[in-house]
Each structure stands twice: as C-alpha cells, then as structure tokens.
Amino acid sequence: MTNVASPIAERGYAHPEVLVDTQWVADHLNDPNVRIIESDEDPLLYASGHIPGAVEVDWVRDLNDPVRRDYIDKARFEELMSRIGVTPDMTVVFYGDKNNWWATYAFWVFQLFGHTNAKIMDGGRLKWEKEGRPLVREVPNYPRTRYVAKERDDSRIRAFRDQVLKHMEARKPLVDVRSPEEFRGERTHMPEYPQEGVLRGGHIPGAKNMPWARAVNPEDGTFRPAAELQQLYIEQLGLKPEDEIITYCRIGERSSHTWFVLTYLLGFPNVRNYDGSWTEWGNSVGLPIEKP
Template sequence: MKRFVYILLSFALLANVSSTYGQIGVISPQEANAQINIQSDKTQRPVVLDTRGGYKDYFRAHVPTAHHINFGTLRGTDHGVPVQYLPDDLTAALLRRAGVDKDRMHLIYATGDVLPNDEVLSATMVAYVLEKFGITNIQIVDGGLAHWQKLNLPTTQEYFGNPSGELPTSMNNDIGIDVVELLKRKDQPGTVLVDARPHNEYIGEDDIWLRKGHIPGAISFHWARLMEQDNTHKFLPYERVKEQLEAAGLTADQEIIVYCGTSREGSLLRFYLKHVAKYPNVRLYEGSWKEYASLKQYPTETTPN
C-alpha cells in the first residue's frame, strides 16, 4: 500500500513538473528526487549533473546518480583571453562523456547558502551550454544541494558515471551573441543591454578587470536580486521581482542582451528572464566583460545608466 501511494505521489509530482515548469526551468528537490527514483531502468532516468567546481565537494556528498561535470572544464584561454567557451567539437565531446542526451531529462545543481557563495552560477552556465547544444529538457534543482540536504533527502559518496549520450543534430546558437553582433544590436530601439555583475564592478570600483566600468549604454541589474537571501541557489518567484525588473526597463517586449564578467552571472540572469519570467527574446553575450575589456578599440563608461 505504501509503495502504491508513493507511486501515485511520484506521478503527481511529475505532472506538476510538466505543467508548472515546462521543459526548461526550475524543479523542487522533492520533485527531482521523485524523478530519479521513479525509473528502475537507469537508461531512462534523468541525467543528474553536479556542476560544482570543487571536486572534493563532490567526494564529500552528492545527489544519488549525480555525474560530476566541473563547469570550468567547458572553458579555457583563447587568444590570451581567459575562460572563453571551448570550440564546439571539444564541448560536444565533454557533454557526451557526461551522458548528456537528446532524449532524457537533465537535472542540474550545485550548492547555495549565502553570498559570496555563487556556485548556482555554475548550474546556470552548464544549463546554458546544454541549451545551446540543442538539449530541450533541462531542470535546475531549486535551492541546490544545500536545500536538498536541509530536506533530509538522500546523498551519497558513491561515484556515478553516465553512459555516453547522444546530442541533437542541430544547435541553438541564437541564444548567444558575439561582440560583433552585440555592437550592431545594443543601441537599436527596443533593445536593452544589461550588466549582471555587482554594482561596484559596473561602475568600475574593483580590482579585478583590465579596464573599468561597463559597456556604454548598459544598465545594471545584479543577478543576486533574483535569489533568496538565505540560499543563493533558490530562485525568487517572478511575482516577487516583477516590479524590480520592470523598473529597470527589463520587460517582456524588449530584446534583452545580458552580459557579466565571464558569462556565468549573465547565464543566471538570462535563465531567469527566459525560463522563469518567460521573456521571449533574451540572449547572452558569451565573451562578456573579460573579452570586451581586452578590445581596447571599444569605449567603456563608469557612469550608471
């Protein structure tokens, strides 16, 4: 009887996933756990991806059946500019090796807690890469591992390796934008360029960047404004932030181009606007500030817009 009730509950949770979140979005830990356990055939279970940069964190504890894919392995230095996305053939090989598959759901998580912990950005960056490579069933576990453990859901230290996956035959390159197209688009009517970094970096009060400030015309909207204060991996409902977004000029009728320092912060802001707020036209400038700052022929500014 208990097993029957569990199965009914699991199916109810699965129905809630498809009706509430769609194919790319956010999933609760309880729903994710049900997804992992409902399929006895491991080839049909969701692909669970632990995207944390610290491999020792994976060794300490991770979600059952989670395959560790360090987000940093998807980027490297190119023409002297650090943390650029790898060529597509190399990325595709890494994704297939992680079990990413065109026919399966992908559950992605990192960790959370409070700033300066920002590993949720690893989850949204990997989600962005999967979406770019044509994957259409992606769910980020809301609250990450921190919330998972708070709910006393199971963790393990056992390693898990997915079988090699099969990627879609076509990519979704339109979700990104390069610097050439950025410069053509950013000043067009109906286009908003938004910087997802902390405000001090936006106005050039930092010790990080080669050049200070932001791309001329960009507005500032720090990604953390979209997350719960006590868990930076937990997304605020759209109704809680709708007024803030609209006050900043980020509305569904605009073409929105997002960037940040290296594209991780921008990936979260894009994920939220596109897949939580359901804005139709949101793109990520992949090179972001680390690339733009190296292109000294292009101007910068420090005055807020």
C-alpha cells in the same frame, strides 16, 4: 520579498516546467530517463558529496574548449554526453552551489546544442543540504551512450562582441549583472590573480545594473516568485517582455543565471547572454565604456 519558497507551480512563472523541486529529484533518483548533473564553482564540492547517482559536469574541464576561448564543439559535447550516459531524449536536471549559478551556466551551454529536455533543481545544493537529504561520495558509472548532438547554434541565445556593440549603438537594453562596485568601475582586475584580469573598469554604455543574485531567495537558494522578479526587471530596470535583451557579467556565468530568469521564469523570448562579457569588453582597444 518572501523568504519561504512557495510551490513552483504557484509562483507565476512563464515556464514552470523548467524547474523541479528537491522532492521531485528525490523521487527520480533511480529513473532511467533522468540524469542528475551537478555543476559547481568549488571543484571539490561534488567529490565531497553529491546527490546519489548525480554526475559532475565541470564548467572549465567539460564545457570550455581547452585551447581557445570558446565552448566545446559538437564532437566534444557528444563525447561528454556519451561519457555521462545521456541520450537526446533523456531529461537532465542541473543543480549546484552558489544559488545554482554554475548549474544555469551548464544549462545555457546545453541549450547551445539544443538539449531542451533540461531542468534546474530549485534551490540547488543549498536547499538539498538544508533539508537533510543524502549526499554520497560514490561516483556513479553509467553505461556509455552514443549521443548525436545538433550543431552548436550560437545565433539564438549567445551574443558576440560586435553584436553587442551594434546592440548598444541601437540603444537596446543591456543588463549588467555584476556587483555595483564592478558596474561603477571601482573594481577592475583582481590583484595577483593570474586569470581574467581586466584593464579597464566600468560598464557598457547604457547598461543597467541588476546583480544576478537578487533573483534568488538567499535563505534557501530558490528563485523568487514571478511577481518579485517582475518588480526587479520590469519595474526597476524598465525591461519589456518584447525587448531584445543582452545580459553580461565578467565571463558570462553570472549572466547565464539572469538569462535563465528572464527567458524561462519571466518568459521574455529574446534574451541573449554575452559570454565574452567584461573580460572581453574591458580589455578591447577602443570600445566605449561608461563610468560614473
């Protein structure tokens, strides 16, 4: 596997236009048609320093419904986009920590509302910082816009529990992107942790395991070239581009990363992310579980 990232255009991706490199972002910091968005796991990271002009979208506060387990609705999405000064024709570029894990999650939620003019900064924060590029603490304040969103479309890229059950019964491919320990059911819920506990360990019957971060070069957080991704997902897991595929993890964040890789970098047209994931499946009464 390569350790130095080649230019995005030379990596053989199906949709290379969905990625931009750090230099592209540096060249568009003052572009009024581009909004740079940071989405992190660490809630202090954006405040500790971010790309000049970047706004923050927090996965809990901004993207999740505050009461029930679901994503924000159309009205809240419109409010979010208006607050961060985005219009429907503006290009949004996501980046973040942990190999762009949360950036792809935010990207995925934006796709539920059809904001297709979206990109990921290859390498995320890690690469930007490693290149010694500037980070600032000043929080930008953009003029409010009046964003009118499409209705949230959960049918295309999102999978729900009963759909996953039918998918499993039809023996269609499921990709479990958690760690091998979680996949084998050796690790269930975390001791003393008040959230996201799971009563049963294991995986959805028939699912194959490919930890999400294998798609990324750990040195600089960039995505691996298409040939290496094909090796992982087509040769090792046996997926076919025409397959209907569902990805899952614990709460749907890591699997949104794999959804991004399969959909945009390898060009598989029928991939959905099961955001209920193991915290729903492993807690549901009577659902089948496979455990070695």
